[in-house]
Amino acid sequence: MHPGPPRFCTVSEAVELAPRHPEPDASYAWSTLERPDGSDLSVGSNAVVHVEPDVPGTYRFELEAPDGRYEQTVRAFPDPRRSVRFELPVAALPDHDPADVSVIGPFNDHLVGRDRPRLEDDTYVYETRLPPGSRRFAYVVGENVGDAVWDNVVVPGPGRPRLALAGEVREGELVVTADAEPGTDSGYDASDLDIEYVVDDRDRSDLPPDALSVTDGVARIDRDTIEGTVRLHAVAVGERHSVADCLDIRVAADGTPEIRRPNEPPEWARDTVVYEIFVRSFTHEASFDALERRVPYLAHLGVDCVWLTPILAGPTTHGYHTTDYFETASDLGTREDFQSFVDRCHDAGIRVVFDLVINHTAREHPAFDMSAAGVPEYRDWYVWESLESAGLEESDLESELEDTDRRASNAPPSRKLRGREREVAQYYFDWRGIPNLNYDSLAVRAFVLSVVDEWADVVDGYRCDVAWAVPHGFWKEVRDRVRERDPEFLLLDESIPRDPDFQEGEFDVHYDTTLYDTLRDIGTGDRPAAALLEAATAPEREGFPDRSLHMRYVENHDEPRYLEECSTDALHAAAAATCTLPGVPLIYYGQERGATEYRGPIPWEGDGELTSFHRELIETRADSAALSGGEFDTLEYDADSDAAVAFARTDSSGSESEGVIVALNFGSEPATVRVRLSEAVGGGLEVGGENEDEATDLVSGTRVPIDRDGDAKTVSFPVADVVVLETTV
Known part of the structure; x- marks a missing residue:
């Protein structure tokens, strides 16, 4: 406890x-x-x-x-927050009553109606205090979130430092060193940062009070004082503090200390490719048996991890309104059928990630009926608010109590709540059909933990829906719980926008919201392709440790298809970006077939060339240590089109360094990219041999003409969509 x-x-x-x-x-x-x-x-x-x-x-x-x-x-x-103003011209919103306007964003958990702006002339203004960084907000009229006007504002100030701990035994001592870097725009150098160590309270009684000593940021513990387990946490401190890192020191049976890094993701996650399946649209007959029959296709595509949208009982096609957490949806099949699908995936070398939906339930869940009716043991299962707290008027109560979900295509007949006069269930955005669970309730926590236990032995990981709204402490408990059962279990968070605090002993992989937005803007021509480089290094600026993993995607079940807004040429380059940048590539079912409907049936008779292209990307990534696990490096390059960009990836983990140059073109016409090799990572690269006028593109396998610029060691080559050239240092 x-x-x-x-x-x-x-x-x-x-x-x-x-x-x-x-x-x-x-x-x-x-x-x-x-x-x-x-x-x-x-x-x-x-x-x-x-x-x-x-x-x-x-x-x-x-x-x-x-x-x-x-x-x-x-x-x-110390509090790093600074004053910030969210402004919007009145004319930017559709016809409305100013009394219906509110501001939402991550700062208030997207709770509509709580925070009201004031009107200054013809501009809505809302002021608050937020930490430095890019902060997202929206103005919304009533609950018309679909018509909300979104924007970002940059709060000036230093970024968070970053920290990684390393430990080894030297002459009878456990020595822990800290690799720390100051945050973006910080006035600190790395040597100026303080390193603070904290022994985990669970282990304090097993360690003598004077066993830990710290000098110049280096911690030492006498080996003989360690009994059982010692978890040592640390943060780097400048103007702000870093995400904490941790070492788990355990004494083996033979007396040898074992040093583990509990915040590390499973090793398999570092070079996996994830395929998301919207379960009721991937096959003509939506069932586990039909999914199982498509496993050879997944293996042929080359993916090695499948994320299924929710499979549990509920009233909607998308599955995010759960009515029974312990039974699969009857239209999909039995638990045994699901287990058979998982086993078939495992036989093909494919892991399965389960969509864990624990921020809310469906209104049709039995617990909600009893909570609404005031049954004592269920009364605090959900977050109930007064009309005033919810930002509602008396006239709003009738519509608020209607059990409808405008986002569900098959919403059930509406019902009235019972026994909760002048109280309404809290929900985010306009998600009326999914009231928020109350994590202040021990009964809710115990119930949800039983759900976590129920499926953890069946699947290989959880994608955690609305992770940003569930308490950090609970996620830390979930992580410890699943890792005790399986050290290789994966946790993927849906935190939008992503937040480095979810890296601290909670999640292994994070949604890369920054890259997603950037790829859309490049594909529509609103930003140059060079913006990709800034997006690729955003985790560092946001305070994520180097060890963090980010899911790179161009579309998913909550977003429109890339081809709805961008061309096929742009999709080629965007998909190539997800597979050639560091991180975890995600392919949303049908992306590789040219699908244009975001939750529609997969076009099995779709774009075969596009499918082959995705297969080639996945295969190239798997065959290249530089692409699957290497470092990201910028290059000195130029191109004859703003739609083209280039970067390098290098891997030095083996006996010899391996590197590649990646060039992407989002435009419809071929571009010429020029790369200065002498300024590249490692002090200089070679492409295709010093005197050769061709090099092999690792993706297509074709020979690419290389134009060399004499002693300047600059090479030029054409790029239709993506070119990956192997380099030597």
């Missing part, structure tokens, strides 16, 4: 503390053991509490649980 690892936050940032493995009917109590001078922070009497540190420093809390007392440390750093 220990509440888990130490938590790192900023002043005024809420941190949820909760017991793990909770017993819903047991009694729990929190108390404050230590707080910094000047702090007035106290904890409430609930089993799940939300603390907001009021001054920087270290806080220690104690949880009294049925099986003992447990301590948890919270380290709070």
Whole structure:
């Protein structure tokens, strides 16, 4: 029941503390053991509490649980937030009543109607405080989220530092070193950063108080003092603090310390290619048996991981409205049928990722009926709000209580809620059909953990729907829970926009929202192809550690098809970008067949050339260590079209370095790309042999003409969509 690892936050940032493995009917109590001078922070009497540190420093809390007392440390750093204005001309919105306008974004969990702007002349203005970085927001009229006007504003200030720990045993000591880098626009050098170490509260009693010493950012622990497990956490601190890293030190049976990196993704995830299947549109007959019969196609395509949209019982075709978390949807087949599909995938070397939907349930879930009716044991299963808190008027109540979901194509007949006069269930955006579960409820936490356990032994990973809305502490518990069962289990988060805090002991792979937006803008001609380079390095600017993995995609089940907005030529280059940049490529079913309907039937008689192209990309990536796991490097290049871009990938993990030059062209006409080899990574590259006038494109296998510019070591070559040339250093 220990509440888990130490938590790192900023002043005024809420941190949820909760017991793990909770017993819903047991009694729990929190108390404050230590707080910094000047702090007035106290904890409430609930089993799940939300603390907001009021001054920087270290806080220690104690949880009294049925099986003992447990301590948890919270380290709070200074508040980095700065004032920001969200502005929008009144004329940018459709005809409306100003009283119906609200502002939504990640800053308020996309809760419509809560935050109202003021009107200054002909402009709506909303002011708040947010950390430095690019911040997304939208103005929306009523609940017409589909017509919302979205924008981004850049909050000036330094980015977050980045940190990676390494440990080894030297002369009877465990020595931990920190590789730290300052954040973007920081006034700190790497040598100026402070490294703060914190021993996990779960291990403090097993380590003598003076066992840990820190000098100049290097931590040392006497080997003989380590008994069992010691988890050592650390952050790099400049103007802001980094995402925490952790080393897990365990003593083996023979007395040898084993050093593990619990925040690392499974090794297989670093070179996997994911294929997302919308389960009711991938086959003519939507069933597990039909899916199983298509496994040879997946193997032929070359993908080695399949993500299925939800397969559990519910009233919608998309599956994100769950009514039974322990039974598969009857139209798809039985649990045994699903297991047979998973087994068939495993036989073909394909892992299966399950869509875990635990932020909400369907309104048709039995628990929601009982919560709405006021049944005591279910009353707190959902987040219920007063009309005022929900930003609603009395006149809104009738429509608010209608059980409809405008996003569902087969919404059930509407019903009225019962027993909740002047209260409404909370939901995000305009998602009326999926009320939010209440994670302050121990019963909800215990229930959801049983769901996590139910499917973890069946599949190879979870894609976690609306991950941004579920508490960080709960995700940390989920990760520890599934990794205890299977160290290779994968967790993929849907955090939009992505957030580096979800890297801290929670998720292995993150949606690359930045690249997605960039590929769309390049494909429509709104941005030059060179913008791809900025998107590729965005994780570093956003504060993600080097070890983080990002899912690169051009479309998915929530987004329009790329071909609806962009040309086939642009799709070739965009798909090539996802397969040649670092990260985890995602192919959305039908993308490779030229599909244009985002959840429609896959065109099995579609674009065979496009399918072959995707196969070639996947095969090229698998055959190249530089593409599947190498570093990303910029090049000195130019092109005769803004639709073309070039970069390099290099891998130095083996006895010899391996490298490639990648050139992409999003335009409809061939482009000529010129690359200066003498300025490339490693101090100079060679392409195709010093005196050769051709080189082999690794994707197509064809010979590409190379024009060499004498001693300047500059090469030029034509690019239709993608060219990948092998290099030697």
